[in-house]
Amino acid sequence: MTPRSCAPSQKALHWVVAILVFALVPIALAMANLPDGPLKNALYEWHKSFGLTVLALGLARLLVRAARGAPPLVAGLPAWQRRAAHASHMALYALIVVVPLLGWAGTSACCAPVMLYYTLPLTLPISGGMPVGEAILKVHQVAAFTLVALVALHVAAALHHHLVRRDGTLRRMLPGRERA
Ligand code: HEM
Numbered sequence: 569m570t571p572r573s574c575a576p577s578q579k580a581l582h583w584v585v586a587i588l589v590f591a592l593v594p595i596a597l598a599m600a601n602l603p604d605g606p607l608k609n610a611l612y613e614w615h616k617s618f619g620l621t622v623l624a625l626g627l628a629r630l631l632v633r634a635a636r637g638a639p640p641l642v643a644g645l646p647a648w649q650r651r652a653a654h655a656s657h658m659a660l661y662a663l664i665v666v667v668p669l670l671g672w673a674g675t676s677a678c679c680a681p682v683m684l685y686y687t688l689p690l691t692l693p694i695s696g697g698m699p700v701g702e703a704i705l706k707v708h709q710v711a712a713f714t715l716v717a718l719v720a721l722h723v724a725a726a727l728h729h730h731l732v733r734r735d736g737t738l739r740r741m742l743p744g745r746e747r748a
């Protein structure tokens with residue numbers, strides 16, 4: 569059965585993942601470019617922990633989506649926009665899982681241990697050391713910038729719906745009950 573609206577859990581997961589991704593990218597740029605020191609090390613730790621949190625929440629999103637589905641797109645959209653919306657949503661779901669997985673695998677290979685919030689050791693058993701780790705992290709970087717580009721398009725589409733088409737697309741992703 570197709571639901572008529574997004575469940576509160578779907579909305580909450582959507583916005584928490586969005587906030588974490590918006591934090592992760594500037595943290596990544598800062599940690600990669602700062603000189604060695606305690607701030608750089610701390611940013612690496614927060615990047616890894618926020619990233620692993622996105623992975624867990626991304627998997628939860630996929631489960632809720634598979635179990636519940638999503639409301640149909642608003643009526644009256646041209647076919648190419650419906651196709652673009654579906655394809656970009658699927659790509660966003662894939663990237664919020666694949667990007668952190670690549671970061672986790674690369675860091676485990678080159679720069680163990682991976683600690684979740686300074687406490688839980690979560691290093692994956694990946695051998696190969698620095699060359700393998702660096703190669704995986706290169707793919708992680710490219711995938712992460714692809715995610716950023718797709719999010720920019722996604723936000724532009726959401727704003728177009730809200731400000732130009734003035735339909736309920738953005739409102740139905742916001743907290744609270746939808747008006748009929
Ligand atoms: C959605 C989640 C994530 C996003 C959006 C993200 C984003 C990024 C970006 C944009 C960079 C490139 C920085 C640059 O070179 O300028 C990067 C690098 C990196 N990320 Fe992530 N990341 C995520 C998850 C993770 C996870 C889960 C880990 C490890 C557990 C991780 C570890 C790293 C490492 C080690 C680098 C290399 C930094 C360097 O070149 O020194 N990332 N990440």
Ligand code: HEM
Nearest residue numbers: 585586589633638641657660661664719723726737738741
């Ligand atoms: C990292 C950031 C983001 C990611 C990964 C993301 C991902 C997604 C995904 C996968 C969906 C599809 C939900 C489904 O059909 O199951 C979605 C829907 C939506 N997103 Fe985002 N999103 C992000 C940020 C944003 C931002 C900043 C806005 C608003 C400015 C936004 C507005 C929306 C809206 C309005 C929908 C509902 C579309 C509809 O009901 O047809 N998203 N998002």
